[in-house]
Amino acid sequence: MITSNPVGDWTWEVTPGAEKVRPVRAAETAIAVWNVLAAHELAIPRGRVNVSARAVGDRRDVLLAVDGVSLEPQPLSPETALSRAMSQVDSLEGDLLVGVRIECPGCWLESGVKHRAEKLFVLQVDIWKSSLLVVTLETYSDAWLTMDTRDREQPEVYAENAPRLATALEEISALFGAAPTPGDPNRHATPTETGFEDPMVEGFSYDDSWGTFEVAARSRLLRSRIPTSEDEYQEITDHPVRYFTIQRGGQTLGYIWASIGDEAAGYEPRTAAGESAFEAGAEWLLRLRAAHSQGLSALAALSWAAQSPPRPDGGLVVEETPQEAPSLDALEELSGRY
Incomplete structure (x- = not known):
C-alpha cells in the first residue's frame, strides 16, 4: 500500500569538521543520496526539489523558499534552477537552517511488474548553522515489509523489494561513514538500520493501520484544499x-x-x-x-x-x-x- 504519511524513516548526522559548510553542500549531499536510490530504481526521473533557508533563532522566519524545482540530469550545472536557488541561499547572512527536500518518484515490484509511485521516498538534507549536516530519508510504501499495512502476508513482494532497500541504506551509510538512526516505531512499522522489523514476528502496533489511519489522513489532506x-x-x-x-x-x-x-x-x-x-x-x-x-x-x-x-x-x-x-x-x- 502507498501512504501519505511515512511508513518509516532513517537519519544520518554528519559533522564535517572545523570548516564552515556552504549551503550548496545540502544540494550536493541530496543528489549523492538520490544517485544511490536511483541505482536501485528507488528514485527515478524526475524528482521535485524544494529549497529553503530560515533563521535558526526563529524557524518561522523564512528568508528564502523555492518550491517545485525539477531535478534535472545535471542539477547543479551553471544556470540550472537548483544551482540558482543555492546561489541565492549562499548570499544570505546570519545563522541559517538550510534545507533541500526532494520528493522521489520510484518503482516497487510485484510479481516482476514495476509499479510507479510519485512519492516513494522523500529525502531531506538540512544544514544547521554551517556546522551540522542532517540527512533524513522517509519511505511511503509498505513493499519492504513481510506483511502489508492491512495485515496481509506478502512474502513475494518483500523478497522483490526489501533487499533493494537494504542495499541502498547500506550504500548511503557507506557514503557517510556511519549507520543511520532508525526512526521511532509508528502506526505502520518499526524501522531498523537496514529496513524494518519483521511484523510476522514482532506484530504491528495497530490492526490494519492503513485502513484505520491512512483513509482518514487522505480525507483530511483532500478536504483541506476546499472550503x-x-x-x-x-x-x-x-x-x-x-x-x-x-x-x-x-x-x-x-x-x-x-x-x-x-x-x-x-x-x-x-x-x-x-x-x-x-x-x-x-x-x-x-x-x-x-x-x-x-x-x-x-x-x-x-x-x-x-x-x-x-x-x-x-x-x-x-x-x-x-x-x-x-x-x-x-x-x-x-x-x-x-
Missing part, C-alpha cells in the same frame, strides 16, 4: 458503490463514486499519483457539492459530474458507464494499492 461546507453528501457507506476512473494524460488520479444504497458520494485519491491526485480530487468534490445543491441524489450526482467535469486540470472520466465495487473499502483498497 468547509454542510452542502454535501455523506462520506461513508456500508453499501456497494459505483465509480468512474479519473485520468489526466494517461495517469489515473483517482475515483469519483456514489453509493448504491444511500446518499453517500465522494472521491478516492490514487495515492501513488502523488499531489496531482489530491489537486484533482478537490475539483471533483466541488462538482459533487454543486450537484448536492441542485438536490440530486448521490447516483444522479455521479452521472451529472461525469458529464459536467471540472476544468481540464482536474482530469476526465475514462469509462462511458460506471464500474461497481462491492464496498467503499474495496475502492479505497484499489486507490491505495497501485
Whole structure:
C-alpha cells in the first residue's frame, strides 16, 4: 500500500569538521543520496526539489523558499534552477537552517511488474548553522515489509523489494561513514538500520493501520484544499458503490463514486499519483457539492459530474458507464494499492 504519511524513516548526522559548510553542500549531499536510490530504481526521473533557508533563532522566519524545482540530469550545472536557488541561499547572512527536500518518484515490484509511485521516498538534507549536516530519508510504501499495512502476508513482494532497500541504506551509510538512526516505531512499522522489523514476528502496533489511519489522513489532506461546507453528501457507506476512473494524460488520479444504497458520494485519491491526485480530487468534490445543491441524489450526482467535469486540470472520466465495487473499502483498497 502507498501512504501519505511515512511508513518509516532513517537519519544520518554528519559533522564535517572545523570548516564552515556552504549551503550548496545540502544540494550536493541530496543528489549523492538520490544517485544511490536511483541505482536501485528507488528514485527515478524526475524528482521535485524544494529549497529553503530560515533563521535558526526563529524557524518561522523564512528568508528564502523555492518550491517545485525539477531535478534535472545535471542539477547543479551553471544556470540550472537548483544551482540558482543555492546561489541565492549562499548570499544570505546570519545563522541559517538550510534545507533541500526532494520528493522521489520510484518503482516497487510485484510479481516482476514495476509499479510507479510519485512519492516513494522523500529525502531531506538540512544544514544547521554551517556546522551540522542532517540527512533524513522517509519511505511511503509498505513493499519492504513481510506483511502489508492491512495485515496481509506478502512474502513475494518483500523478497522483490526489501533487499533493494537494504542495499541502498547500506550504500548511503557507506557514503557517510556511519549507520543511520532508525526512526521511532509508528502506526505502520518499526524501522531498523537496514529496513524494518519483521511484523510476522514482532506484530504491528495497530490492526490494519492503513485502513484505520491512512483513509482518514487522505480525507483530511483532500478536504483541506476546499472550503468547509454542510452542502454535501455523506462520506461513508456500508453499501456497494459505483465509480468512474479519473485520468489526466494517461495517469489515473483517482475515483469519483456514489453509493448504491444511500446518499453517500465522494472521491478516492490514487495515492501513488502523488499531489496531482489530491489537486484533482478537490475539483471533483466541488462538482459533487454543486450537484448536492441542485438536490440530486448521490447516483444522479455521479452521472451529472461525469458529464459536467471540472476544468481540464482536474482530469476526465475514462469509462462511458460506471464500474461497481462491492464496498467503499474495496475502492479505497484499489486507490491505495497501485
